[in-house]
Every structure is written in C-alpha cells, then in structure tokens.
Amino acid sequence: MESKDIGDIDTLADIAEASGLNRDEALKMLNDKKLYVQNVRDDQYEAKRYGIKVNSLEVNASGQLDLNVMLGLKEGNPGFNEVDVQFTVDIDADDKQVEELVSKAMEISPVKNSLERNVQVNSTFKRNK
Structure with a gap:
C-alpha cells in the first residue's frame, strides 16, 4: 500500500x-x-443576539477516511462516516449558555446541513494552456 x-x-x-x-x-x-469566515461571523452574530460577548471563536472540523476504500483497495464507503466539530471559545458565558449557542450554531450551519442531506455535487474540468 x-x-x-x-x-x-x-x-x-x-x-x-x-x-x-x-x-x-x-x-x-x-x-x-x-x-469560512462568514460562517464564524454568523456564529458571533447569533451570540450577540443572546447578549453574549464572544472574544474569540475557532471552529475545527475533522473526520476519518478509510484510505484503503478510497484508493480502491477494498470495498466500502470512500467518504467520511462521521465528522467531528470542535468549538474553541473565549466567551463571557457559562457552560450551559455556550452549549446552547453551539447547538444553535450547528442547527444553522450551512456545512452541517449540506452534509446531512443528499446534495448534488457538480464537477467540471478545464485544461491548462
């Protein structure tokens, strides 16, 4: 391999x-x-609506692929089976408020909503001249 x-x-x-x-x-x-800065800005706006001051916000997404499947070495799903999202925050709120804010952010996330439904993916090509 x-x-x-x-x-x-x-x-x-x-x-x-x-x-x-x-x-x-x-x-x-x-x-x-x-x-994806606008997505983070949207999350900050949502916090502001709740009267919460966000000093900093970082969102990281990760997932695991089975490279053997992706490379055609065995059968299976070549995509992610799950994606993990971690929010790192400096925020003037208690844990319960942060959990509610993260839940709301995930609810309105365009990335999450796209991944959870059958989204058409289009592809094209162009040649380098």
Whole structure:
C-alpha cells in the first residue's frame, strides 16, 4: 500500500478528488483560511443576539477516511462516516449558555446541513494552456 502525506495540501486535494469532490474547490478551501469566515461571523452574530460577548471563536472540523476504500483497495464507503466539530471559545458565558449557542450554531450551519442531506455535487474540468 502506498503511503501518503495527508499534511500536504496537494495530497488532500487528490484525496478529495478521488472521493468525488471537485479538486479545485478543495484546493480553494484548503488554501483560503478566510473562506469560512462568514460562517464564524454568523456564529458571533447569533451570540450577540443572546447578549453574549464572544472574544474569540475557532471552529475545527475533522473526520476519518478509510484510505484503503478510497484508493480502491477494498470495498466500502470512500467518504467520511462521521465528522467531528470542535468549538474553541473565549466567551463571557457559562457552560450551559455556550452549549446552547453551539447547538444553535450547528442547527444553522450551512456545512452541517449540506452534509446531512443528499446534495448534488457538480464537477467540471478545464485544461491548462
């Protein structure tokens, strides 16, 4: 079995493409740290509606892939079986308020809502000239 450096952005883009995702969109997401800034801003706005001051907010998502399946070495689902999201916050609120805010953020998350339903994924290609 071939070893792959999943810390390398091009490798991750290759994995995304092999999983049926658009390679260019994956590269865009991996290279642009500001791509999902609006999602974080939406979460901060939601906190403000509850009268909670958010000093800092970081959201990390991770998941595990079976590389043997993704690389065609065995049968199965080449995608994620689950995705874990971790919120790291500096916030003027108690744990119960933070849990409610995180729950609301997950409820309105466009990423979560897209992953939970059957979303059509379109792909195209263009040649380098």
